[in-house]
Amino acid sequence: MIKQISGFQPTGNLHLGNLLGAIRPLVEAQATADSIAMIVDLHALTMEHDPAAVRANTLEVATLLLAAGVDPRRTAIIANSQVPEHTELHYLLECTTGFGEAARMIQFKEKSAGGGPVRLSLLTYPVLMAADILVHGADHVPVGEDQSQHLELARTIAIRFNARYGETFTVPEGIRPESAARIMDLSDPTRKMSKSAPSAAGRIGLLDPPETIRRAISRAVTDTAGVVRHDPEHQPGVTNLLEILVACTGEKPGGFSSYGALKREVADVVVALLEPIRARYRELDPGYVRETLAEGRTRVRPAALATVRRARAAIGLCL
Numbered sequence: 105m106i107k108q109i110s111g112f113q114p115t116g117n118l119h120l121g122n123l124l125g126a127i128r129p130l131v132e133a134q135a136t137a138d139s140i141a142m143i144v145d146l147h148a149l150t151m152e153h154d155p156a157a158v159r160a161n162t163l164e165v166a167t168l169l170l171a172a173g174v175d176p177r178r179t180a181i182i183a184n185s186q187v188p189e190h191t192e193l194h195y196l197l198e199c200t201t202g203f204g205e206a207a208r209m210i211q212f213k214e215k216s217a218g219g220g221p222v223r224l225s226l227l228t229y230p231v232l233m234a235a236d237i238l239v240h241g242a243d244h245v246p247v248g249e250d251q252s253q254h255l256e257l258a259r260t261i262a263i264r265f266n267a268r269y270g271e272t273f274t275v276p277e278g279i280r281p282e283s284a285a286r287i288m289d290l291s292d293p294t295r296k297m298s299k300s301a302p303s304a305a306g307r308i309g310l311l312d313p314p315e316t317i318r319r320a321i322s323r324a325v326t327d328t329a330g331v332v333r334h335d336p337e338h339q340p341g342v343t344n345l346l347e348i349l350v351a352c353t354g355e356k357p358g359g360f361s362s363y364g365a366l367k368r369e370v371a372d373v374v375v376a377l378l379e380p381i382r383a384r385y386r387e388l389d390p391g392y393v394r395e396t397l398a399e400g401r402t403r404v405r406p407a408a409l410a411t412v413r414r415a416r417a418a419i420g421l422c423l
């Protein structure tokens with residue numbers, strides 16, 4: 105069976121883009137793939153962070169994954185900090201990666217450009233991400249464009265390690281699931297909806313109450329053309345609303361006489377999609393969520409340990 109791993113950063117509240125672009129495809133893949141849903145809490149430490157917030161967000165993401173239909177009997181839900189083989193392999197992979205390879209990463213350049221203090225882990229975290237993937241022997245990794253350079257690095261590291269020290273890792277492949285939508289920010293439809301965007305105005309949080317969702321959609325930026333048309337270049341805001349509609353309903357949208365009518369329809373379908381997720385979220389017991397993480401960790405560790413032992417032996421360490 106194909107092994108697949110999907111990552112979520114516990115950097116803030118999950119949004120509609122995370123659901124339609126990542127969680128729903130993961131839920132659909134559960135029938136055919138051996139999946140791991142990984143909360144990358146270690147990645148959240150690469151930037152200035154609040155310890156209590158990282159812990160709370162990690163549990164929130166785990167709870168939301170469960171509420172959105174990730175079935176822990178089929179998909180192991182883990183936090184990468186709780187599986188120590190990730191960090192052990194990270195070090196071994198650092199010993200096979202060039203400084204220049206890490207420094208070239210666009211995200212490192214962007215996130216370190218602000219002039220503030222830069223954590224060393226921000227430079228090395230793409231190597232940790234390689235370890236996150238390789239340690240589980242994942243065949244497929246669903247990734248958005250923002251992560252494709254990091255996935256390429258993971259492949260380079262795996263191929264080089266295998267060539268130099270002997271066949272050790274499965275070389276992962278980045279995939280773009282057919283059902284994965286890409287949702288843009290409502291207030292700036294040229295940028296993707298993102299947890300870390302400076303303003304929350306263009307974001308629909310998965311736990312937002314219906315009034316907040318309706319307000320955000322009614323304020324979504326459109327244009328002055330006055331015609332509801334799918335035209336990403338000239339009408340990115342309207343196009344985004346149409347794409348949200350398609351992603352939520354799975355149907356081609358009908359005609360709309362005005363932007364107001366389109367927005368009301370989008371608000372109705374988004375509220376209807378998120379309402380049951382919010383309800384299940386409230387019902388889930390925090391103790392059960394912690395148990396699920398502990399169970400996920402127990403399930404994935406034997407294979408992760410085997411990978412690390414192979415890597416240790418190959419690179420010249422005693423077992």
Ligand code: ATP
Pocket residue numbers: 110111112113114115120121122123124125126246247248249285286287288296297298299300301
């Ligand atoms: P951050 O701003 O902290 O990077 P994010 O919103 O990009 O947060 P991630 O945790 O990085 O969220 O990504 C989790 C998953 O959601 C990834 O598979 C990513 O490709 C997907 N994803 C993120 N934003 C969107 C979006 N706007 N549309 C579709 N998929 C998205």
Ligand code: MG
Pocket residue numbers: 250
């Ligand atoms: Mg991201």
